[in-house]
Amino acid sequence: MSRDEAIDRLWHDRPRDAFVRASVWVGFALIVLSYAIGDFDWGDLFSPRRQANLARFLIEVRPFPLQGVDWNWGVAWNWATELLADRGAQAALTTLAISVAAILVAGGVSLGLSLSAARNFASVEPFLTLAKPAPLWLRAGWRVICNGTRMILMLMRAIPEYLAAFLLLAIFGPTPVTAILALAIHNAGILGRLGAESIENIPIEAPRSLRALGAGRMRIASWVFLPELLPRLLLYFFYRWETCVRESTVLGLLGIASLGYWIDDARTRGHMDVLVFYVMLGVAIVLVGDIISSIARSLVRKAS
Numbered sequence: 115m116s117r118d119e120a121i122d123r124l125w126h127d128r129p130r131d132a133f134v135r136a137s138v139w140v141g142f143a144l145i146v147l148s149y150a151i152g153d154f155d156w157g158d159l160f161s162p163r164r165q166a167n168l169a170r171f172l173i174e175v176r177p178f179p180l181q182g183v184d185w186n187w188g189v190a191w192n193w194a195t196e197l198l199a200d201r202g203a204q205a206a207l208t209t210l211a212i213s214v215a216a217i218l219v220a221g222g223v224s225l226g227l228s229l230s231a232a233r234n235f236a237s238v239e240p241f242l243t244l245a246k247p248a249p250l251w252l253r254a255g256w257r258v259i260c261n262g263t264r265m266i267l268m269l270m271r272a273i274p275e276y277l278a279a280f281l282l283l284a285i286f287g288p289t290p291v292t293a294i295l296a297l298a299i300h301n302a303g304i305l306g307r308l309g310a311e312s313i314e315n316i317p318i319e320a321p322r323s324l325r326a327l328g329a330g331r332m333r334i335a336s337w338v339f340l341p342e343l344l345p346r347l348l349l350y351f352f353y354r355w356e357t358c359v360r361e362s363t364v365l366g367l368l369g370i371a372s373l374g375y376w377i378d379d380a381r382t383r384g385h386m387d388v389l390v391f392y393v394m395l396g397v398a399i400v401l402v403g404d405i406i407s408s409i410a411r412s413l414v415r416k417a418s
Contacts, residue, residue, distance in 0.1 A: 174386035181387075197391055201376055206395045209372040212290050212365075213358035213399075216297035220358075221351055223302040227263055228309025229335060235313055236260040240331065241322040264310070270303025275361045279368055288369035293362055301354045308350050312343050345414050352407030356400050363396045 158164065173181060177193040180186060230236045237256050238248040247253075279296035286292045320338045329337070366374020373396050380389035 171386060174384075175390045177387050178385075194391065197388065198395075202392065202395055205366075205371065205373045205376050205392065206399060208290065209359065209362050209366075209374075209396065210399055212293045212362040212370075212372060213297070213355060215290075216294045216358045216362070217301060217351065217355040219294065219298035220301035220305055220354065223298065224305035224309055227267055227302065227306035228313060229331075229339075230259055231263040231267055231306060231310035232313035233260055234318070235331065235335075236263070239325075240334070241318055241325045264307075267303045267306040267310070270299050271307065272303070273300060275300045276364065276368075279365050279370075283368060288371075290370060290372075292368075293365045293370045293372065296365065297358045297361055301358060305350055305354060309343075309347060312346055313339055316342055345411055348407075348411050348414055352403065352410065355407070356403050359396065359399050359403055 176185075177190050179189050179193055234240060236259050238252055275296045278299050279292050282292045282295055286295070316339065320342075321334045324334050324338060362370075362372050363374045363377070366372035366376070367378045369375065373392050377389055377392045380386070380392065
């Protein structure tokens with residue numbers, strides 16, 4: 115059999131899944147339906163007016179001292195350092211502080227909630243089979259705890275950060291506390307659900323052995339869950355921290371003195387160059403967070 119014939123044979127004998135094929139066609143149909151009912155006007159996207167707007171934007175994003183003149187790195191550097199010293203550095207530090215405080219609160223809250231939301235942990239007798247059924251009231255109590263916690267986590271992550279911050283403004287005003295609580299509530303719901311799912315999928319042998327030897331729930335959590343799940347939980351933690359950095363920037367649009375506040379101020383004044391500078395500061399914070407995340411997870415993997 116030639117090579118081409120072998121390739122054709124492999125292609126002919128490839129596994130086929132009707133569900134996958136149907137999913138592809140359904141996805142394609144949804145795209146077409148969205149275009150049909152969405153009233154999109156793609157023709158206006160390339161109209162002369164849009165092209166003029168793009169040309170004007172490309173001019174205005176250049177540093178103001180360099181608009182209409184040849185590029186000069188020294189002038190651009192002086193412009194950037196002046197912006198950074200004026201308000202950029204403080205706004206970036208505020209954004210970073212809000213994101214760090216929010217994710218630490220969210221991480222601490224989610225650790226406790228994830229345990230009581232895990233079905234294999236929040237039960238009458240975790241990881242072991244009882245010789246006889248437990249009393250009905252005890253089983254019902256643990257079911258209420260588990261399902262109630264899962265409902266709380268669902269409500270927490272169902273409220274967008276921006277909406278939560280908008281509601282909290284009435285209590286705390288445009289302060290960093292508003293942003294911290296709004297971000298912490300939403301991300302605790304997400305981290306709690308991810309933690310509960312991770313606990314439910316953990317291999318049962320080690321916790322079952324410890325439970326059979328008389329270990330309590332907290333010892334199982336600290337001796338088995340934490341060492342086993344730490345790399346994965348750190349991945350979730352740092353990913354949500356990156357999200358907190360981005361969202362704390364956006365929350366500045368509500369008047370909280372983060373990067374978003376000055377981005378909105380620059381947009382209102384029509385200073386596109388300043389706006390892009392502050393956006394790039396936010397990008398730099400996210401990149402630093404990604405580097406820290408990679409280093410931390412690498413150290414944990416090596417230690418384990």
